[in-house]
Amino acid sequence: MVQKRLVNKNTSLVFKCYQQANVVILHKSLADDFEEFCRVNQSPLPLLYRSQLGDWSCPPLAAAADIRTDCPQYCVFQKGQLVDKVADLKSFAPQLQDMVVFYLGCSFGFEKALEQAGVPVRNVEQGRNVSMFRTTVPCVTVGRFECPMVVTMRPVPPSQLDAVSQCTHPLPEAHGGPVHIGDAALLGIQDVSRPDYGDPVEPSPGDVPVFWACGVTGVEAVQSCKPELAFTHSPGCMFLTDQPETTPLADPSECPLTFCISQNPLHYSMASRSAVERLRHLEKIIGEDPGQRGIEVLFVQDELLRSCLSLSHSSSVLVSTAMLQALGKQVTMVSDQRALEMNRGIILDAVEKGVLQSPVPLVCFQGAGPEAAMQFLCHDGDPKRPRFDHLVAIERSGRASDGNYYNMRGINIRHLVDPVDDLFTTASTVAGISSTGIGDGGNELGMGKVKDRVKAHMPKGSLIACDVAADFAITAGVSNWGGYAVACGLYVLNCCPVHQRYLRRGLGPTAPSPQQQRAWNTSLPSVPKEEEFLSILVKYGIRSGKTANLGMEVDGLTFHPTHSDLIQRLRDATLAPRTDGSMKCSRISC
Known part of the structure; x- marks a missing residue:
C-alpha cells in the first residue's frame, strides 16, 4: 500500500503514478439514490467503488485501506452545511457503521498523461491546487440529489487542444475528455481568477481555458441533499489508491479532434476522427461541379464541418432545414414580403406530403439599417439577449459592393429582395450569433467571405460578388446540395458519441433513443x-x-x-457502416 499521510495536502502534486479518488460518505438510506446519481452523471462522478455498509476498507482500489484516515483532510457536513474540516474520521466511527463510502474518479489521474504528451499543466508548474468552479450546468436529478456540475479548469496552448482531448478522452475513470473549451461564461462562470474551490491558476499568454467535469460535484450533491450527517474529502485532498495509472487502448476512429466554431465568444467544439472524415467526404461530394461554373476556386476546407458543429450547439436558428426540427431546435424561416403567402402555401403542402414534419414559423424583415436588424435579432434590441444563435442563408442573392443584388447573369434584382443582409451584418456584432452562407457562384448571401476569389475567378465576379460575409461559407455545385449536406452532417454529429458527450457536458445518456434515431432518419434528405x-x-x-x-x-x-x-450518394455516405481497415484499437499517440 502506498503511504498516504501527507504533509502537503494537495495530492495533485504527489503520487502521479497512482490513481486518485474523490470520496463521498452517506447514510445507507441515501446510498442507492446516490449510486444512480453517479450513473446518470458519469463524467463528474465516475464511480470506482461502492463499499459495503460500515466497511472502511477498499479492496479493489487499495490494500489495507482505512477510509477514516487515508485522505489528508475531510469535510464534515450536517444538514448540507459544512461544519468542520478534520484530519481523520476516527471520532465518527459509530456513525460510520450505518454509512456507505463512494470512491469516485479524479482528474489528477490524467495530469501525468498530459505532462508525458508535452502539455504544460499550469497548476502543477505553479505548485497550486487546480482551479475548480461551480457552473450553471445542472446535473441530472435523482431523488434528493440536485446540484450544478463542478468543473476543473486548466489553461492550455491552442496548438495542444487536440493533444489534451486525446490524452484524457480514453480515461473515463478520471472524468474523460473536456466538457467545454473556451469562454468560461458559457458555463456560467464569471471570473476564472476566483475559483469556488482550489487555487487560482495563472494562464500563459494565448492559453485557452479547458474545462473537465470534477468530482467535487459530489460535495455539491451532499449540500443539496442536506443529510443529517455526511463526509467528503476536502477538495484537492484525495484518496490515493494502489492502482497504477495506465495508458489505455483507444479506437483511433473515435480519437477526438477540436475545432474553433466561434471567436465571440471563444468556443471550441469536438467530434471523433471518424465523424470528421465522414463530413469531409460529404463536403467533397457537394463540391462537384456538373454545371462547369469553376466553383472549386471558392472552396474553403472544413466550412461544412464547422458550420454543422456550430449548428449542433445552437438552440434557435433563423432560416434552416428539416433536420434541425428533428434535433429539437427552434427553427424560423425568413421570407421576402412579396413571397410570404406563397411560401406559407409551400410549407403547408410540404407538411401534408410528409416532406416537413411540422410547419415552420415564417417571418419577413423589411427594416433598414442596423438598429432595425438589432430589434429583429434580439429581445428589445438588447445584444445580450439574442432571439437566434445561428443564421443560415441558402441560395439567396446577397448585397454587392455597389449596394445592388445580382443574379448569376448580372441582372440587378434589388427590387425583388428584402434587406435580409442587414441581419447578417448586424449578427456579426452580437456575441453568440453565428452565421452560415451556402452558395454555388459567389453572388449569394454569406459568400462575401470569399469575395476576392469570386471577383478574380467567377464570370462577372467583379459585379455580382456578394459583399456580406458569413462565419461559414459552404460552396456546392448546386446550393441545394449544401443544404442537404448540412442535414446529413448534423445526423453524423448526433450519432457521434464523442460529439454528443461534449454537447451534453458529459451528463445524461449519449446514445440516441430509438425514437430519436427514427426521427433523424426520417428527416434526412431522400430522393x-x-x-x-x-x-x-x-x-x-x-x-x-x-x-x-x-x-x-x-x-x-x-x-x-x-x-x-x-x-442518394449523400445519403449512402451518411448511413454507411464503418469499415474495419484502420479502425482497430491502438494506443493513442500521446
Missing part, C-alpha cells in the same frame, strides 16, 4: 422527398434559376439523374 418538394415548387410556378424553365430541374440540371444520384 422521394426531394422529388416531391420540387414538384410542389413547380406547382407554385417556381422556375429553374439558370434556364427559367418550369419543370423538374434545378439550375438547368434535371432532377433525374443529376440531383437524384447526388442525393
Whole structure:
C-alpha cells in the first residue's frame, strides 16, 4: 500500500503514478439514490467503488485501506452545511457503521498523461491546487440529489487542444475528455481568477481555458441533499489508491479532434476522427461541379464541418432545414414580403406530403439599417439577449459592393429582395450569433467571405460578388446540395458519441433513443422527398434559376439523374457502416 499521510495536502502534486479518488460518505438510506446519481452523471462522478455498509476498507482500489484516515483532510457536513474540516474520521466511527463510502474518479489521474504528451499543466508548474468552479450546468436529478456540475479548469496552448482531448478522452475513470473549451461564461462562470474551490491558476499568454467535469460535484450533491450527517474529502485532498495509472487502448476512429466554431465568444467544439472524415467526404461530394461554373476556386476546407458543429450547439436558428426540427431546435424561416403567402402555401403542402414534419414559423424583415436588424435579432434590441444563435442563408442573392443584388447573369434584382443582409451584418456584432452562407457562384448571401476569389475567378465576379460575409461559407455545385449536406452532417454529429458527450457536458445518456434515431432518419434528405418538394415548387410556378424553365430541374440540371444520384450518394455516405481497415484499437499517440 502506498503511504498516504501527507504533509502537503494537495495530492495533485504527489503520487502521479497512482490513481486518485474523490470520496463521498452517506447514510445507507441515501446510498442507492446516490449510486444512480453517479450513473446518470458519469463524467463528474465516475464511480470506482461502492463499499459495503460500515466497511472502511477498499479492496479493489487499495490494500489495507482505512477510509477514516487515508485522505489528508475531510469535510464534515450536517444538514448540507459544512461544519468542520478534520484530519481523520476516527471520532465518527459509530456513525460510520450505518454509512456507505463512494470512491469516485479524479482528474489528477490524467495530469501525468498530459505532462508525458508535452502539455504544460499550469497548476502543477505553479505548485497550486487546480482551479475548480461551480457552473450553471445542472446535473441530472435523482431523488434528493440536485446540484450544478463542478468543473476543473486548466489553461492550455491552442496548438495542444487536440493533444489534451486525446490524452484524457480514453480515461473515463478520471472524468474523460473536456466538457467545454473556451469562454468560461458559457458555463456560467464569471471570473476564472476566483475559483469556488482550489487555487487560482495563472494562464500563459494565448492559453485557452479547458474545462473537465470534477468530482467535487459530489460535495455539491451532499449540500443539496442536506443529510443529517455526511463526509467528503476536502477538495484537492484525495484518496490515493494502489492502482497504477495506465495508458489505455483507444479506437483511433473515435480519437477526438477540436475545432474553433466561434471567436465571440471563444468556443471550441469536438467530434471523433471518424465523424470528421465522414463530413469531409460529404463536403467533397457537394463540391462537384456538373454545371462547369469553376466553383472549386471558392472552396474553403472544413466550412461544412464547422458550420454543422456550430449548428449542433445552437438552440434557435433563423432560416434552416428539416433536420434541425428533428434535433429539437427552434427553427424560423425568413421570407421576402412579396413571397410570404406563397411560401406559407409551400410549407403547408410540404407538411401534408410528409416532406416537413411540422410547419415552420415564417417571418419577413423589411427594416433598414442596423438598429432595425438589432430589434429583429434580439429581445428589445438588447445584444445580450439574442432571439437566434445561428443564421443560415441558402441560395439567396446577397448585397454587392455597389449596394445592388445580382443574379448569376448580372441582372440587378434589388427590387425583388428584402434587406435580409442587414441581419447578417448586424449578427456579426452580437456575441453568440453565428452565421452560415451556402452558395454555388459567389453572388449569394454569406459568400462575401470569399469575395476576392469570386471577383478574380467567377464570370462577372467583379459585379455580382456578394459583399456580406458569413462565419461559414459552404460552396456546392448546386446550393441545394449544401443544404442537404448540412442535414446529413448534423445526423453524423448526433450519432457521434464523442460529439454528443461534449454537447451534453458529459451528463445524461449519449446514445440516441430509438425514437430519436427514427426521427433523424426520417428527416434526412431522400430522393422521394426531394422529388416531391420540387414538384410542389413547380406547382407554385417556381422556375429553374439558370434556364427559367418550369419543370423538374434545378439550375438547368434535371432532377433525374443529376440531383437524384447526388442525393442518394449523400445519403449512402451518411448511413454507411464503418469499415474495419484502420479502425482497430491502438494506443493513442500521446
